[in-house]
Each structure stands twice: as structure tokens, then as C-alpha cells.
Amino acid sequence: MDESTFRYATACHCAGCPDPPRFQVAAPWSYGPLRELKNYGLACERHREAVLDRARQHREALKVGDDETVGPVEVYEFAPGHRDSALPLSPGSGR
Numbered sequence: 001m002d003e004s005t006f007r008y009a010t011a012c013h014c015a016g017c018p019d020p021p022r023f024q025v026a027a028p029w030s031y032g033p034l035r036e037l038k039n040y041g042l043a044c045e046r047h048r049e050a051v052l053d054r055a056r057q058h059r060e061a062l063k064v065g066d067d068e069t070v071g072p073v074e075v076y077e078f079a080p081g082h083r084d085s086a087l088p089l090s091p092g093s094g095r
């Protein structure tokens, strides 16, 4: 994936929030041989739960095709410039 994809996403996903993002909410997605993280949004520390809840609602509403798999939505450390697959899982995100 091209890194420019992330250029729009430099702020927390909550409207009007001025805080820099600390977390990326995403789910592992694969389609045939393709694998990447499906990005559901960025969150600062305060809005982490709100963005995660919204992402999980989106995830539940998502229709998944026959060749497509989507894993659980989790919170990852937001690390600009890292490849998606190298993002460390944020501690304490499992529920």
C-alpha cells in the first residue's frame, strides 16, 4: 500500500478533536492472497473506546464476500511510516 493513503488521516477520528492520534483501529483483512489491515480510524487516548465501538458497529454491518475474510477489530499502536503488517497490537486491546 502506498503511504500517501495515510496522509489524510492525521487527526483523531472524532469530529473536532484536536489531539494527535495515538491508536489505529483496524481489522486484519484478506482477499485471496492479499492481506492488509482494514483501517477503521485513528483515535487519541480519550477517544480510543468511542472510535473502537464505532468501528465494531461498522464491522458487524460489513458484508464479507466468499473469498474475503475480516478478522476482529482491534486497537493498534499508530505508527506513521510503518507498514500495516508491522504494527504492534496495543496492550490491553483484547476483549
Ligand SMILES: [Zn+2]
Pocket (backbone or CB within 6 Å): 012, 013, 014, 017, 018, 019, 043, 044, 045, 046, 047
Ligand atoms: Zn480524540
